[in-house]
Amino acid sequence: MQAVVPLRSRSSPAFVRRRADRVRAVLRARYPEVRPQLLHRSPFELLIATILSAQCTDRQVNRVTPALFRELPGPRDFASAPLSRIEALVRSTGFYRNKARNLKACCRALLAGHGGEVPRTLEELVRLPGVGRKTANVVLGAAFGVPGIVVDTHVARISRRLGLTVHRDPRRIEQDLMAIVPRREWSAFSLRLVFFGRETCTARRPRCPECPLGSICPYVGKTPADSALPAPQALRGRRKAPATTLPRGGGSVRGATRRTG
Ligand code: SF4
Numbered sequence: 501m502q503a504v505v506p507l508r509s510r511s512s513p514a515f516v517r518r519r520a521d522r523v524r525a526v527l528r529a530r531y532p533e534v535r536p537q538l539l540h541r542s543p544f545e546l547l548i549a550t551i552l553s554a555q556c557t558d559r560q561v562n563r564v565t566p567a568l569f570r571e572l573p574g575p576r577d578f579a580s581a582p583l584s585r586i587e588a589l590v591r592s593t594g595f596y597r598n599k600a601r602n603l604k605a606c607c608r609a610l611l612a613g614h615g616g617e618v619p620r621t622l623e624e625l626v627r628l629p630g631v632g633r634k635t636a637n638v639v640l641g642a643a644f645g646v647p648g649i650v651v652d653t654h655v656a657r658i659s660r661r662l663g664l665t666v667h668r669d670p671r672r673i674e675q676d677l678m679a680i681v682p683r684r685e686w687s688a689f690s691l692r693l694v695f696f697g698r699e700t701c702t703a704r705r706p707r708c709p710e711c712p713l714g715s716i717c718p719y720v721g722k723t724p725a726d727s728a729l730p731a732p733q734a735l736r737g738r739r740k741a742p743a744t745t746l747p748r749g750g751g752s753v754r755g756a757t758r759r760t761g
Contacts, residue, residue: 516680543639634651706719
């Protein structure tokens with residue numbers, strides 16, 4: 501039987517650290533080897549691919565980058581290419597005008613300030629156009645082996661659900677995780693949370709009944725063990741709800757289904 505922990509001490513630094521240790525151990529066992537999913541052959545390609553991955557899936561970025569790097573293999577090529585050409589090449593990653601402008605400006609800054617090379621420090625990276633802490637930490641971790649906590653939407657959501665942070669601001673979340681995860685694991689821990697967020701602790705309907713962290717997770721919105729509801733996104737595509745799922749007097753398909761659960 502589990503020991504009863506007084507409520508007040510459940511948010512103490514020592515308790516949170518112990519929970520983080522458990523999370524790390526479980527996720528390490530589940531995802532022993534982790535690597536960024538963005539295809540790249542150099543720090544430069546990783547930098548460009550990571551900028552493109554904002555608001556876009558890694559899979560889609562991987563579809564776009566082979567042709568992009570065939571036509572524009574280095575910073576000089578991006579810097580001299582017409583903006584409209586870069587836009588056309590990255591269009592399918594979304595927000596393409598903004599991204600194309602940032603890519604061009606970033607490559608110009610690489611040429612002007614770094615001899616065309618990708619810098620190896622966070623301070624220098626975040627000064628490049630289109631590069632925030634998230635992108636900088638991805639590049640540092642995967643291209644140069646410099647550990648960094650990467651706070652994307654999965655990392656932010658799961659860290660809050662697991663009570664590893666109470667913050668929403670990525671910078672504060674990053675600081676909280678840096679304090680409870682050993683430095684050498686920063687990059688790998690971030691990636692493990694991302695994989696876990698895609699597979700299990702999803703945004704809309706986390707798979708709590710099958711979650712290996714269920715016994716230590718304090719998230720109040722946990723999916724109940726007997727939940728057999730289809731995910732909301734699966735319902736959205738349906739044209740017509742089966743008559744049996746509608747509540748008396750009508751109602752939305754989503755509302756009706758919730759009731760029957
Ligand atoms: S129990 Fe649910 S909310 Fe908690 S970590 Fe697991 S999937 Fe996420």
